Amino acid sequence: MLTYLVKRLMISIVVLLGIAFLSFLIIHAVPGNPAKIQLGVHANPTTVAALEHKWGLDKSWPEQFWLYLGNIVTFNFGQSTAFSTGVSELIGDRVGPSLLLLAYGILIAVVIGVPLAIVAAVRQGGWVDNAIRVLTTFTFAMPPFWLGLMLALLLGFELKLFPVSGYETGISGILRTLTLPALTIGLGLLVIIVRNLRANLVTVLQSDYIEAVRARGYSELRVVGKHAMRNSIIGVITILASLFGFFVGLLVLVENVFQIPGAGTLLVQGVAKRDYKLVQTLVFLSGAAVVVIGFFTDALYAWLDPRIRLGGRG
């Protein structure tokens, strides 16, 4: 087990280095210079050189990359050029609303999606099943930007149930200001949960052990809710975990519509202003989150299933 973990750790470190390198390379290679962007019409060679020097952008790329790696190791991600604040402080302030929004959105998708998936699976092939699948595809196909505005118009402006924009802290503030954006995200994710869970349930409900459970005389509610769900839900969690990039894109759009001060908006602003340190750090941390989650998931699987840690040897 230890050998397996060490191997996985070494691979994870290599992957992290690769992410750091790629995030550095991509933002530097994109046309656009942060000093020129900030100076706008006042960008002349003298002012650009002065600002580049102030920000350390006149150093060579290898030197900048080495400094960047040093920042990662010491968790001191430097100063943002677009915001005049430390990158760590900036991300720390903004990642909270994004995570809350994402969690709330997934919760809504699960609360709505799981019952719909169960009904669709149990009534497989009927008009209810078809209606559920069409409706969830419809909400998925709606551009999040448009869906968010429509929800703001209907539930915010017309019915005055929620504010049309803004973010407040505290439980009541979060419920008040994040419900509409979370609903936008939840409706967008609905089809993933419904279709995946429905498909898994349909397969599981046809398996022998379910027949055995039914033969014991348990109610259908118990058969589906306790026995079938346990094996069906894992696939949904795996798929949701793999959609991290999709979530970031969704957050950017929804945060923009509802004026949520989150990390998605921060990333877009950082790219627009070519804030190298901010963008590199956000991209690296996002990639690192996936790698770390993957590492712990693999460790858990190896612990649960000896075949994995023994490399398939019988």
Place this chain on the structure above:
Amino acid sequence: MRKLLLIGAMGALLALLVSACGGSSGGGGSISVAQEGEGGTKSVSAACEKEPVAGGQLVYSRQLETVTLNPREIKNGNGDIFAQEMVFSPLVRNDPSGTDEVVPALAEKWDISKDGLTYTFHLRPGLKYSDGSPLTAEDIAWNLEQFADPEVNISLAGVAAGMESVKATNDTTVVVKLEHPVAAFLYNIAIFPAFIVDKAKLEAEGPAYWKHPVGTGPFIVKEFAGGSHITFEKNPYYFEKGKPYLDSMRWNFVPNSNTRVLALKSGEAQIADGIPFSQVESLQGESNLEIQKVELPQEVLLVTNTKAVPALADPHVRRALSLAINRQQLNETVFRGTGTVPNSVIQNFELDASDQEVPPFEFNVEKAKEEMAKSKFAKGFSVNLQYPAGSDYFKQMALLIEQELGAIGVNVKLEELESSAVSEKWFEGEFQMTFPFVGTSSDVPVPDEYASFYALPAAELDAFKSFWTNKKAEGLVEKFISSTNEAGRKAEWKVIQELFNEEMPSLNVMDFPLINGHQTTVCGTKANGMGVDQLQETWIAGKSS
């Protein structure tokens, strides 16, 4: 049968989706919008004609986020500048009523020596910072030294050009000496890099000062939540007694224009800026809303690279391009009539010659063809036009211009790029024709800044990257920006304006305003000559009967 029903249902849903996406008004058609500060035709004008009343909170839905309150390190353009104007004051300021005059601020009066080299400012007695501590002439002197230091004031070091020394001669007098006369000097120190900040607090707190700066503006920052909002409360020590009228303000940063409009319509915000041109007409139909133009020196600038394209080096060709553009139609189609057909290559200023003296740029395809015939490119040529992505009106403008220039034999290839990439290519000279910025606005309400950009090599901007040179223009502008004869400047500028128009180093496609909207209960909505909100003049009326 089931399949048919399913297809039918999908079709109906699709139709619903498309119809909901439809816009409220068709394209084109001018609309009439009140000027900033003017009363509208609605019942609110009666309430706003009464005496201002103190009190209340204003919620402002703003397009641009405030990123920093450091006036010498602007990060997000007007998002920063407008907030800084609330918190700090300069020595002199642009007239809050919107003329191009410079009026007293922290200085109640000043003397200028005959040679234009010495300015003596006399401060108002009893000036205090927002925390009650006294403001002295030494503070002013230190701030102006910072303003003149190109390592501190990196982005606008140019406006501090000519300053030799600044000294506090006593507690209420500051003397500034210039190396040479600078005609626009008072305008240059009326804007944000010359705002007066609290030196002692800044030195004690370091960068943390900028989260809750102490200044002498009409408001104090109460809370600054990056990416979300900034709240202000009134400064009890503000030098204009009785102002501001508002007790507090909350500025929400709402980059999405649809959300801003919704917030205004729903009453969540009482005022919103950046109203899209396409939504002005529908908002004017709301009985509780007033839509207003905020005039400022701002243009849509089309830069022609005379170095990259031989044809563009010929002034006949450049004049032909200008004559071929139907600005009136562009104004109606894209700007809904809120723009102004310009009579100057650079932005509109009060100093400009009138339309009667220098006529606005005309649309005349025949004359355009005659100009082309006078050039070596009578048969036409091909040119690439870059424009920024993400802006509906730039796309429309680019398409219209492509069509119009095609009529005189100029084959335009459009290239849409991300806005930062367009600006980068402009800076590097890697373009043929370009709209380098979404809006190009002057920092001061006089033409000195942009005239220098075009005509003076010392500006290091290669005539705003058109690579045009003209010795006559250089001499005239040198004289103009150092002129101490205020009365003579208008005549001097008319000559330069006509020369620029003749040479056409770049094309001014349209002078256009900002469009703001506010509830009819919000009164005293004014902007100075630079388009900056003067919210110390704003008040909230009671409900109209």
